[in-house]
Amino acid sequence: MKKNILLILLIILILAILAFMVNDLFFSHKTQDNPYELNTDSLNRYDSSLVCYKEISQIPVDMEEVNAISIDKNDNIIAAGSKLMVFDKNFKMINSSALTEAASCVCVNSNDEVFLGIQHHIEVRNFTGKLLRQWNIKNSESVLTSIAVDESNVYVADAGERRVHQFDFNGKFIKNMGEEDSINGVPAIIIRSPFFDVAIGRDQEIWIVNPGMYLVEAFDSKGKLKSSWGSSSDKIEGFCGCCNPTHITLLADGSFVTSEKAIPRVKIYSQTGEFKCIVAGPDQFNEATKGLDLATDSKNKVYVLDPARKQIRIFVKK
Amino acid sequence: MGTEKDINGISRRDFFRKGMQWAVLLGVGGLSAALISKTTAGKTVWQIDTKKCTQCGRCALNCVKSPSAVKCIHAYDLCGYCDLCGGYFRPGVIMLTTAAENQLCPTSAIKRKFIEEPFFEYDIDKKLCIGCSKCVKGCGSFGNGSLQLQIDQSLCDNCNDCSIARNCPSNAISRIDASKPYLMLGLRENNQWKNK
Numbered sequence: 197m198k199k200n201i202l203l204i205l206l207i208i209l210i211l212a213i214l215a216f217m218v219n220d221l222f223f224s225h226k227t228q229d230n231p232y233e234l235n236t237d238s239l240n241r242y243d244s245s246l247v248c249y250k251e252i253s254q255i256p257v258d259m260e261e262v263n264a265i266s267i268d269k270n271d272n273i274i275a276a277g278s279k280l281m282v283f284d285k286n287f288k289m290i291n292s293s294a295l296t297e298a299a300s301c302v303c304v305n306s307n308d309e310v311f312l313g314i315q316h317h318i319e320v321r322n323f324t325g326k327l328l329r330q331w332n333i334k335n336s337e338s339v340l341t342s343i344a345v346d347e348s349n350v351y352v353a354d355a356g357e358r359r360v361h362q363f364d365f366n367g368k369f370i371k372n373m374g375e376e377d378s379i380n381g382v383p384a385i386i387i388r389s390p391f392f393d394v395a396i397g398r399d400q401e402i403w404i405v406n407p408g409m410y411l412v413e414a415f416d417s418k419g420k421l422k423s424s425w426g427s428s429s430d431k432i433e434g435f436c437g438c439c440n441p442t443h444i445t446l447l448a449d450g451s452f453v454t455s456e457k458a459i460p461r462v463k464i465y466s467q468t469g470e471f472k473c474i475v476a477g478p479d480q481f482n483e484a485t486k487g488l489d490l491a492t493d494s495k496n497k498v499y500v501l502d503p504a505r506k507q508i509r510i511f512v513k514k
Numbered sequence: 515m516g517t518e519k520d521i522n523g524i525s526r527r528d529f530f531r532k533g534m535q536w537a538v539l540l541g542v543g544g545l546s547a548a549l550i551s552k553t554t555a556g557k558t559v560w561q562i563d564t565k566k567c568t569q570c571g572r573c574a575l576n577c578v579k580s581p582s583a584v585k586c587i588h589a590y591d592l593c594g595y596c597d598l599c600g601g602y603f604r605p606g607v608i609m610l611t612t613a614a615e616n617q618l619c620p621t622s623a624i625k626r627k628f629i630e631e632p633f634f635e636y637d638i639d640k641k642l643c644i645g646c647s648k649c650v651k652g653c654g655s656f657g658n659g660s661l662q663l664q665i666d667q668s669l670c671d672n673c674n675d676c677s678i679a680r681n682c683p684s685n686a687i688s689r690i691d692a693s694k695p696y697l698m699l700g701l702r703e704n705n706q707w708k709n710k
Contacts, residue, residue: 230570230571230572230575231571232571232574232575232620232646232647232648233569233570233571233648234569234571234605234618234647234648234651234652234655236605236651236652236655238605238606239605239606386632388594388595388596388657388658389594389657389658408594408596408632409632428598430605430606436656437598437600437655437656437657438594438596438598438599438600438656438657438658439594439596458600458655458656458657484655
């Protein structure tokens with residue numbers, strides 16, 4: 197009797213093993229994970245409660261190469277690349293004019309003169325695209341990545357030269373900023389990719405991004421380094437990748453808007469550099485989007501130029 | 515009765531002799547022509563188009579060579595010499611040290627060398643590299659994309675039907691002119707961004 201029970205149990209066991217093998221061989225559709233595939237999805241996750249802005253509109257930018265954005269005192273929006281396009285504050289296009297060479301950076305002064313960084317020269321045009329004047333940057337290795345203006349000066353960020361050139365409005369060279377100052381122990385700006393931004397602060401201080409060190413640095417009118425903030429981190433509070441932030445702009449209260457590459461995202465930092473909140477997370481951009489130029493208007497709306505989607509995307513505070 | 519001469523005046527023996535001569539001549543000529551055409555025709559090799567490559571990791575698994583003839587090659591001109599290198603360190607790593615648990619490469623084929631603050635140089639040990647592309651994806655995602663996957667022509671058997679080309683999900687592998695056997699981005703003179 198015992199033998200029979202044992203035999204039955206053994207047969208059941210063998211049948212179960214056979215059923216498992218048949219199922220595993222013929223009916224299992226498990227996809228084998230590639231052991232060598234690098235998954236970086238975890239770095240793109242963020243706490244959605246930190247998002248403090250919402251997207252309200254997009255302006256399509258119909259040009260082959262879309263590189264830069266700026267906003268004037270009347271909230272007119274200027275987009276530059278292979279064209280110079282001007283939109284009014286209601287997002288209606290005022291003018292579109294083709295450029296002979298693509299502009300890599302743009303800004304506008306209080307006289308509505310548009311300053312464009314193109315290859316190795318600066319062009320000054322009006323809103324209709326008429327060329328008013330131009331001057332050359334005398335270095336073949338220059339890579340102009342950003343341009344900013346205050347009441348009387350033009351600041352041109354040159355990623356090739358790793359410094360910011362200061363000119364007057366007519367192109368007269370004044371000085372360079374961000375150079376290595378070994379006497380005072382100020383190291384050179386570290387730039388590892390063609391992203392290097394400059395912006396003007398509330399007190400006319402010049403904010404220059406040091407992307408290789410994950411810093412945003414303030415210089416006074418004499419070109420002296422006054423302060424800096426920023427840190428490297430995989431977490432949302434810091435800047436990730438080889439070199440970030442790629443772009444900055446300031447809100448009316450002096451807080452900073454930053455954009456990054458590698459993990460494409462736009463964030464807000466306080467006047468002293470503490471992380472405040474997220475404008476747009478990585479899930480709101482196409483994969484590997486880079487070059488998110490920024491601008492803000494008088495109502496503290498944040499304008500993000502999305503070169504992958506060829507749109508100016510407008511965000512307002514929730 | 516058989517006769518030595520046919521109606522055209524050619525004997526059967528001559529006919530066979532001439533036939534054999536022509537056959538040998540044609541054979542030798544054809545062989546020569548084939549050899550000449552093979553030596554003068556443009557030779558091609560298999561190579562990866564770095565623009566199309568999605569770093570799926572299959573090059574390490576599908577090459578008939580073991581380890582794979584696909585290797586990571588470093589375009590130093592493009593490299594940012596970063597401290598926090600996306601091709602060297604695992605994502606989310608806490609300490610930027612050369613400890614094995616911090617390294618992305620499964621075979622520790624990347625050597626990290628301090629140059630000066632804050633610059634580090636990264637060299638690939640070809641013997642250890644298995645062409646898995648983890649570092650290539652990390653570098654492309656977080657850096658300038660200076661680490662690139664290429665078929666090492668000194669190791670490739672140049673099979674007629676390349677196994678990795680057949681399994682490539684993005685059709686990034688194709689035959690190219692052997693006189694220019696590499697398709698790396700950083701080696702092009704008109705490269706848009708070049709680190710000094």
